[in-house]
Amino acid sequence: MRKVRYPAVAGLFYEGDSKTLKERIEWCFKHKLGPGLLPSVNEKGERRIIGLVCPHAGYMYSGPIAAHSYYELAKDGAPDVVVILGPNHTGLGSGVSIVDSGYWRTPLGNVEVNSEVAKEILKNSGVISVDDLAHVQEHSIEVQLPFLQYVYGDRFTFVPVCMMLQMKDVCIEVGSAIAKAIENENAVIIASTDFTHYEPHDKASSKDSKVLKAIETLDPDLMLKLVDSIPVSMCGPGPVASMLYAVKQLGAKKATILKYATSGDVTGDKFSVVGYGSVKIEK
Numbered sequence: 487m488r489k490v491r492y493p494a495v496a497g498l499f500y501e502g503d504s505k506t507l508k509e510r511i512e513w514c515f516k517h518k519l520g521p522g523l524l525p526s527v528n529e530k531g532e533r534r535i536i537g538l539v540c541p542h543a544g545y546m547y548s549g550p551i552a553a554h555s556y557y558e559l560a561k562d563g564a565p566d567v568v569v570i571l572g573p574n575h576t577g578l579g580s581g582v583s584i585v586d587s588g589y590w591r592t593p594l595g596n597v598e599v600n601s602e603v604a605k606e607i608l609k610n611s612g613v614i615s616v617d618d619l620a621h622v623q624e625h626s627i628e629v630q631l632p633f634l635q636y637v638y639g640d641r642f643t644f645v646p647v648c649m650m651l652q653m654k655d656v657c658i659e660v661g662s663a664i665a666k667a668i669e670n671e672n673a674v675i676i677a678s679t680d681f682t683h684y685e686p687h688d689k690a691s692s693k694d695s696k697v698l699k700a701i702e703t704l705d706p707d708l709m710l711k712l713v714d715s716i717p718v719s720m721c722g723p724g725p726v727a728s729m730l731y732a733v734k735q736l737g738a739k740k741a742t743i744l745k746y747a748t749s750g751d752v753t754g755d756k757f758s759v760v761g762y763g764s765v766k767i768e769k
Contacts, residue, residue, distance in 0.1 A: 489588035491618070495625040496593055499544045500632060504593045511636045514549035519747050521557040525637050531563025535674055537733040537741075537767035539701060539726055540633075542572065542626040542678045543760060547749045554744040554764040555676075556633045565674040567600050568634060568642055569607075569664055571725035572626030572678040574650035579620025581651035582660060584608060586616050590628070590646070594635040600643035603667050607645065611663035613656055620648045626678040626722065652724025654710050660724075661706075661731025669736060677729035679722025681761030687750040693718045694746065694761040701765055702741045706730035733767050741767045 501507040515524050538555045541548035559565070574583070586604035589596040608614055621627065627646045634642060647660065664675060681697065682690035693716050700709035706727040713723045720726075730738075744764040750756035 490596070491585065491588060491590045491621060493592050493628060494623045495628060499625055499629050502593055507593045507632055508636060510545050510549065511632060514545055514553040515557065517550035519745070519751060520550035520553040525557045525560035527560045527564055527637060528562065531561060533563040533565065533672060534768040535559055535562045535766050536736055536738060536769050537729045538674060538676045539763060539765035540630055540676055540678055541680050541762035541764070542629045543680055543762065547752050548680065548762040551745050551747050551762040551764050552633060555766060556637055558744060558766050559674065560637045564638055564641055565672055566642060567603055567668060567671050567673040568644040569647065569668065569673060569675045570627045570630050570644060570678060571647045571649060571675065571728055572624065573652065573722040573725055574620055574624060574648045575626065575721065576623045577650070578623065579617040579648065580615045582614045582656065583617035583620035583648045584614050585618055585621055585646050590631060592632050592635060594632050595640060597631055597635065598643045600645050603671065604645045606667035607663050610666045611659050613659050614647065614663060620650070621646055624648055630676055630678055649724040649728070654727070657706065657724050657727035658731050660728040662735060664728070665732040665735035675729045675732055677722060677725040679720055679726050681718065681720050681763055683719040683721070683760050684758045687748050687756035687759045690748055690759050690761045694763065698743050698746060698763055698765070701726060701730065702743055704730060704734060704738055704741055737769045738767050739769055741765055
């Protein structure tokens with residue numbers, strides 16, 4: 487019997503049953519802040535996208551922005567393996583935690599953890615450890631799965647990596663370990679993060695645009711520097727930097743900012759917002 491990780495935020499961050507969850511995901515794609523159209527998988531896609539940045543708030547707030555990433559990924563074809571990097575919001579578990587077996591369940595079904603790739607990542611890094619505890623209550627990775635399931639059904643496997651430690655040297659090691667593990671795979675790395683938290687809309691947009699610019703120039707060193715110096719209350723600089731170090735090793739050529747908005751753009755309350763961005767990186 488293989489272990490199953492049950493959803494922690496179904497019914498909270500997104501709808502808890504398959505019918506209303508599918509309706510919500512379609513709402514995200516069709517929303518005025520979303521791509522405006524439902525995705526369709528291009529079976530002849532070139533598979534040039536090797537990295538994505540995606541937000542992870544409740545679908546009502548960040549779902550339309552996240553939908554841009556998944557719309558572009560669908561146009562680009564179908565990956566076999568998805569490595570999802572997310573920050574650790576709970577403080578549980580080890581510094582950098584991976585799950586190396588079993589299934590993750592959402593209202594849309596089970597997604598299988600790719601044990602082979604997970605074990606390869608582990609082999610390449612001394613800082614990553616197998617630790618289910620870090621993942622039990624963590625939402626940043628979980629909320630990406632229903633989007634992937636909506637687009638691809640059960641055609642993909644995935645590897646979750648949860649980062650409590652987000653220092654530069656850790657990010658370099660994590661990125662390198664992932665790059666080595668997937669260099670011969672049809673894979674994409676998703677970095678899950680929200681940007682500025684709980685500041686006025688204009689201030690958040692101004693700070694976040696500088697960080698997004700660094701991501702756009704494929705410069706993880708500058709991005710980490712800006713997050714510290716501005717400072718920007720981004721929760722997942724480590725996942726984004728690790729993804730950037732990995733994709734550069736895999737031959738990334740170009741990053742494109744797909745969409746940026748804040749929770750204020752959704753709710754109309756611009757006094758205290760959270761920033762959300764979607765970015766694609768291609769080889």
